Amino acid sequence: MTTTTVRVLLADDEHLIRGALAALLSLEDDLVVVAEAATGPEALAMARAHAPDVAVLDLQMPGADGVKVATSLRAELPACKVLIVTSHGRPGHLKRALAAGVRGFVPKTVSAQRLAELIRTVHAGNRYVDPELAADAISAGDSPLTAREAEVLEHAADGAPVSEIAERAALAEGTVRNYLSSAASKLGAENRHTAVRIARERGWV
Amino acid sequence: MTTTTVRVLLADDEHLIRGALAALLSLEDDLVVVAEAATGPEALAMARAHAPDVAVLDLQMPGADGVKVATSLRAELPACKVLIVTSHGRPGHLKRALAAGVRGFVPKTVSAQRLAELIRTVHAGNRYVDPELAADAISAGDSPLTAREAEVLEHAADGAPVSEIAERAALAEGTVRNYLSSAASKLGAENRHTAVRIARERGWV
DNA sequence: CGCCGAACATGACAAATGTCAGAACCGGCC
DNA sequence: GGCCGGTTCTGACATTTGTCATGTTCGGCG
Numbered sequence: 372m373t374t375t376t377v378r379v380l381l382a383d384d385e386h387l388i389r390g391a392l393a394a395l396l397s398l399e400d401d402l403v404v405v406a407e408a409a410t411g412p413e414a415l416a417m418a419r420a421h422a423p424d425v426a427v428l429d430l431q432m433p434g435a436d437g438v439k440v441a442t443s444l445r446a447e448l449p450a451c452k453v454l455i456v457t458s459h460g461r462p463g464h465l466k467r468a469l470a471a472g473v474r475g476f477v478p479k480t481v482s483a484q485r486l487a488e489l490i491r492t493v494h495a496g497n498r499y500v501d502p503e504l505a506a507d508a509i510s511a512g513d514s515p516l517t518a519r520e521a522e523v524l525e526h527a528a529d530g531a532p533v534s535e536i537a538e539r540a541a542l543a544e545g546t547v548r549n550y551l552s553s554a555a556s557k558l559g560a561e562n563r564h565t566a567v568r569i570a571r572e573r574g575w576v
Numbered sequence: 577m578t579t580t581t582v583r584v585l586l587a588d589d590e591h592l593i594r595g596a597l598a599a600l601l602s603l604e605d606d607l608v609v610v611a612e613a614a615t616g617p618e619a620l621a622m623a624r625a626h627a628p629d630v631a632v633l634d635l636q637m638p639g640a641d642g643v644k645v646a647t648s649l650r651a652e653l654p655a656c657k658v659l660i661v662t663s664h665g666r667p668g669h670l671k672r673a674l675a676a677g678v679r680g681f682v683p684k685t686v687s688a689q690r691l692a693e694l695i696r697t698v699h700a701g702n703r704y705v706d707p708e709l710a711a712d713a714i715s716a717g718d719s720p721l722t723a724r725e726a727e728v729l730e731h732a733a734d735g736a737p738v739s740e741i742a743e744r745a746a747l748a749e750g751t752v753r754n755y756l757s758s759a760a761s762k763l764g765a766e767n768r769h770t771a772v773r774i775a776r777e778r779g780w781v
Numbered sequence: 782c783g784c785c786g787a788a789c790a791t792g793a794c795a796a797a798t799g800t801c802a803g804a805a806c807c808g809g810c811c
Numbered sequence: 812g813g814c815c816g817g818t819t820c821t822g823a824c825a826t827t828t829g830t831c832a833t834g835t836t837c838g839g840c841g
Binding site: 738739754760767768 | 827830831
Binding site: 517518519520542543545546549550562 | 817818819820821822823827
């Protein structure tokens with residue numbers, strides 16, 4: 372019986388977690404961590420160099436987030452399955468992740484034992500999404516914002532005044548105010564700043 | 577030769593990390609993890625029940641953050657040394673932590689090996705603060721905000737309108753605007769929302 | 782004591798923001 | 812074609828927010 376060993380790439384910016392995880396996964400006979408990375412670009416480089424079977428990526432990393440890395444991997448190493456691990460799961464991220472061809476999506480609240488199982492699951496070609504995150508994503512639904520509304524809201528995210536947003540979006544100030552207003556009412560917010568916060572929580576920006 | 581074993585409490589909301597960490601620390605002969613917790617209140621309860629020598633606390637946990645837990649521990653279990661571990665260290669947090677009697681403060685980018693050493697360090701009665709975080713804290717300096725300015729800014733943190741802030745702070749609207757304005761100018765922000773963001777980054781709210 | 786600076790507090794005015802009604806455009810549909 | 816609903820875009824108006832001048836209180840200091 373040839374137990375196939377799964378070659379794993381581990382990417383997380385927190386050394387403490389990455390190291391601990393590598394140690395725990397190594398206890399499993401059929402898993403071997405072939406590479407580690409602390410940033411998005413580093414994860415990509417490591418993947419190219421080692422061509423792992425499964426890439427375990429943190430969602431929030433310096434440089435490029437897990438979904439962006441997954442998109443690049445999809446193009447360059449289609450055989451490499453991606454499993455995203457995240458601390459605070461926002462509904463929109465899950466959608467984007469699945470669109471990027473990610474095979475698994477779980478919160479960091481799972482146990483290491485469970486993570487090992489999931490690595491095998493995605494390696495076998497199956498998909499797995501944490502039920503609670505999936506429920507959140509479904510109940511949150513799609514973004515009700517139109518393209519312009521989302522664009523303007525994104526420009527407003529850092530607290531810039533309307534005049535600056537108008538300049539960056541090449542729109543009249545009145546138009547910008549209008550979009551911000553309609554976006555806020557769609558999100559049930561009283562002003563654009565809470566609207567930005569809500570859209571962030573839902574992963575819509 | 578009686579090697580003293582150090583009894584450790586581990587608190588982190590991410591099960592994956594907590595479990596991995598517990599496993600790694602258990603590899604050290606002189607360390608034993610006697611309790612684990614996923615939230616602030618849970619950490620307190622566990623500490624009361626097990627009276628550990630050292631408490632390793634995540635800074636951001638549901639319920640009550642690491643510093644608040646540390647404050648309570650200081651009062652109830654003065655013998656228990658607190659070591660704070662954080663993912664994204666903001667200067668102000670370090671100051672608050674030290675004021676709360678915390679003995680160690682390190683980012684999650686340290687290795688598990690190093691963490692084990694630091695647990696022994698604080699158990700021995702010494703202090704340790706990550707040099708980089710310390711440098712950030714020093715360069716960021718103290719908060720230039722007065723008590724009222726900070727209070728009002730905190731109420732404004734969720735994007736509430738001035739009228740609501742005024743009500744919560746029991747101040748006239750004009751007064752609230754005044755504090756927000758002076759706080760914004762002290763922080764070099766153009767409006768209160770960017771002021772909130774900056775104060776957050778510095779850990780001053 | 783009398784003076785000074787800092788923090789606290791307020792209302793009036795100017796500027797930025799939110800709201801509204803409506804015009805132009807586009808795609809689907811009868 | 813003609814109609815309809817939705818998105819995009821705009822300026823005018825009302826509201827909210829930011830700024831300023833001013834007054835008050837309080838603690839330190841010559």
